[in-house]
Each structure stands twice: as C-alpha cells, then as structure tokens.
Amino acid sequence: MAAIRKLSGAKGEAAPRPYIAVLVLIIMLLSFFLPESIMAEEYVSTDINYYKFDGLTILKPMITLNKDLSLNTSILLRVTLDNIETQTTTVDAVSGATKTTTSTSNTKDEDNRKNLTFGVTHAISLYKIDVGYDYSREKDYTSQTPSIQLSRDFFERNTTLAIGYSHNFDNVMGKYMSKAQDKDVNNYSISITQFISPITVAQIGYTYSHAAGYLGTGSRKVALSGGGESDEYLPDSRKRDAVGVRLAQYIPLPFLPPPIGGGEGGGAVHLIYRWYRDDWWIKSNTYGIQYYQYVGENTYIRLEYRYYAQDKAFFYKDSYAGSEQFITSSNIYSELHSHLYGVKLVHYLKSPNISTEVKYERYRQSTGLDGDIFMFGVKYHF
Numbered sequence: 604m605a606a607i608r609k610l611s612g613a614k615g616e617a618a619p620r621p622y623i624a625v626l627v628l629i630i631m632l633l634s635f636f637l638p639e640s641i642m643a644e645e646y647v648s649t650d651i652n653y654y655k656f657d658g659l660t661i662l663k664p665m666i667t668l669n670k671d672l673s674l675n676t677s678i679l680l681r682v683t684l685d686n687i688e689t690q691t692t693t694v695d696a697v698s699g700a701t702k703t704t705t706s707t708s709n710t711k712d713e714d715n716r717k718n719l720t721f722g723v724t725h726a727i728s729l730y731k732i733d734v735g736y737d738y739s740r741e742k743d744y745t746s747q748t749p750s751i752q753l754s755r756d757f758f759e760r761n762t763t764l765a766i767g768y769s770h771n772f773d774n775v776m777g778k779y780m781s782k783a784q785d786k787d788v789n790n791y792s793i794s795i796t797q798f799i800s801p802i803t804v805a806q807i808g809y810t811y812s813h814a815a816g817y818l819g820t821g822s823r824k825v826a827l828s829g830g831g832e833s834d835e836y837l838p839d840s841r842k843r844d845a846v847g848v849r850l851a852q853y854i855p856l857p858f859l860p861p862p863i864g865g866g867e868g869g870g871a872v873h874l875i876y877r878w879y880r881d882d883w884w885i886k887s888n889t890y891g892i893q894y895y896q897y898v899g900e901n902t903y904i905r906l907e908y909r910y911y912a913q914d915k916a917f918f919y920k921d922s923y924a925g926s927e928q929f930i931t932s933s934n935i936y937s938e939l940h941s942h943l944y945g946v947k948l949v950h951y952l953k954s955p956n957i958s959t960e961v962k963y964e965r966y967r968q969s970t971g972l973d974g975d976i977f978m979f980g981v982k983y984h985f
Contacts, residue, residue: 777821
C-alpha cells in the first residue's frame with residue numbers, strides 16, 4: 604500500500620520561515636518513502652502508464668482515492684487495470700504489472716490484470732497503524748496480500764521507527780500447467796527514518812521474505828541442447844534479504860524562484876542504495892540518484908538515474924541437457940546489469956487545487972532488453 608504523508612516541525616513549535624521551502628520539498632518529494640506520521644493528504648488522482656519494451660506493451664490506467672474519515676483515521680482505495688500484450692520469446696522484464704512471460708512460440712498473447720488496493724490508517728498519539736489488502740487477478744495468476752504496519756515517532760517526531768508484515772497468498776495456473784498450484788510468501792520489514800537536520804533526512808530499512816510453493820510461471824519452456832524442449836523447473840523455496848539506505852538533502856539556491864509557500868528557492872538531492880541477496884545465490888546492488896528542482900513557483904522537475912547489477916542464480920546456464928534438477932529459460936536469473944534514466948515534471952495549478960505530472964523513463968538491460976516508460980497523471984486535492 605502506498606501511503607501519503609505530511610511532516611511538520613517539532614511538536615508544539617512553528618517551523619521557522621527560512622525552512623518553509625524545505626518543508627514543502629519534504630512534503631511533496633519525500634512523502635513516498637517516509638513512514639506515516641501526522642496526517643493524510645486528501646486527494647483523488649488518475650494516472651496512465653504506458654510501457655513499451657521489446658515484445659512487451661502495457662497500458663496501465665490507475666485511479667486512487669485518499670480520504671480522511673476523522674482527525675485520526677484515513678482510507679486509501681486504488682483500482683488498476685492493465686492491458687498486457689506480449690509478442691516475442693525474449694521478454695523477461697519485471698514491470699510490476701505482470702508475473703508472466705511469453706512461451707516459446709512467436710504468437711501474440713494478451714492479458715488483462717485487475718488490481719484492487721484498500722488501506723486504513725489510524726493514529727493514536729505517537730503511534731500509527733496501517734492495515735491493507737491487495738488483490739490482483741490475471742488469467743494465469745491470482746494474488747491476495749493482507750498487510751499491517753506499525754510505526755512510532757520519537758524525539759519530538761524527528762525519528763520514526765516502523766515495522767511491517769504482509770503475506771502473499773498466490774495461485775499460479777500457467778499455460779503449460781495441468782493444474783493450479785499455490786505460492787505463499789511471508790514478508791517482514793523494519794525501518795528507521797531520522798531528521799539529521801532541518802534540511803537533511805535519512806532512512807535505513809531491512810526486509811526479509813520467504814517464498815514457498817510453486818515459484819515458476821508455468822508459461823515458459825526451455826530449449827534443450829540435444830534438441831527438444833522441457834518444462835521449467837525452479838526450487839520450491841526462496842529466502843531473500845535486502846537493506847536499503849536513502850539520504851535526502853535540501854540544497855538552498857537563493858537566486859532561483861521561490862516555491863509555493865515562500866522561502867528560498869532551491870532543490871533536493873536523493874541518494875539511494877540497496878543491497879540484496881537470496882539463497883539462489885543471486886546478489887545485487889542498486890545505486891540511484893534523484894534531483895528535484897523548482898523551475899517556477901508552481902513547477903518542479905525531477906531527474907533520475909539508477910544502476911542495477913546482479914550475479915546469476917546457482918542453477919542458471921546458457922544451455923541445458925535436460926538432466927539438471929533445475930532449469931530455466933528466463934534471463935532474469937542470469938548475471939546482468941541495467942540502467943534507468945528518467946525525467947518527471949510536476950505543475951501545481953493555483954485554482955482549482957489540481958496538480959499534473961508527466962514522466963518519461965528509458966530502461967536498458969545488458970541482456971539486450973530496452974524499453975520506454977511514459978506516465979501522465981492528474982491529482983485533485985480536497
């Protein structure tokens with residue numbers, strides 16, 4: 604569940620005017636990763652995402668409602684409808700919109716994924732609890748995920764500790780499977796967010812997950828070195844660890860136009876790092892940087908770059924004889940690296956209370972997979 608948050612200064616104190624621009628940037632630019640704190644932002648939004656990769660096209664419209672029920676309770680409701688079209692056998696992209704890939708045939712395949720997310724957030728003094736439920740369905744995959752997160756503020760709300768748990772109840776019925784099989788995943792998380800100074804925020808988090816059951820797609824075949832083909836066989840258990848670190852720093856630039864709310868003009872830089880490993884021997888490192896810059900009183904731009912590199916799984920090979928215990932045709936288990944470049948523009952209308960945004964991202968993977976991602980969104984603030 605993606606939550607919307609706002610931050611304030613120390614409890615019972617008004618924020619000094621020189622830091623108004625800092626707080627505006629934190630509210631609008633850091634809210635997507637900080638643990639829930641003071642109040643929910645009330646809005647309804649609609650977004651359209653379009654993914655165009657080699658052999659893969661996804662059209663993804665989404666509607667989100669976030670509404671306060673009281674001073675201490677808010678709800679979130681999101682509906683997503685994906686239209687997914689695959690045409691070649693080379694597609695192994697992880698888009699977040701589908702868990703399937705193409706078969707060995709070269710025919711066009713279409714699918715529609717329906718996703719519903721519902722969440723309730725309730726605050727009690729310095730505590731906040733989030734309870735959520737996510738349901739998604741496509742023709743060969745169904746997933747249900749209840750989740751809960753508890754967070755608490757410390758030290759005049761300058762430090763937030765959050766712990767969370769979710770469980771995936773998944774059901775797989777790939778085109779080459781004779782019957783549906785289950786997959787269960789337990790997910791645990793803990794994070795600490797800290798205001799280091801009025802213009803610097805840091806976060807560190809740890810996640811652990813254990814997946815068990817059928818971990819393939821049921822929609823892939825593996826060409827054998829001696830001719831013929833085989834079903835894909837993967838281990839029936841996977842344990843994963845990940846540590847993520849994020850640092851956000853406001854950069855005052857007085858010669859630039861001031862943002863909404865006044866104060867000095869400026870920007871913000873986010874530095875991102877994530878370390879990952881699993882018991883399939885895959886280890887990865889992700890490095891990212893984002894830069895936010897106001898280009899007018901009501902408009903800001905975000906530039907982004909991300910680099911990802913991973914080792915291969917212990918069972919991955921360029922070719923298989925067919926006698927191996929585990930075999931796969933998916934290069935997402937191979938050694939690879941990728942680059943993502945992105946730019947986003949957000950504009951706030953003074954009246955009515957509407958913001959619009961457009962985004963473009965370019966993705967390149969060492970396996971030869973390239974793609975473009977486009978997004979357009981409109982948000983109305985109550």
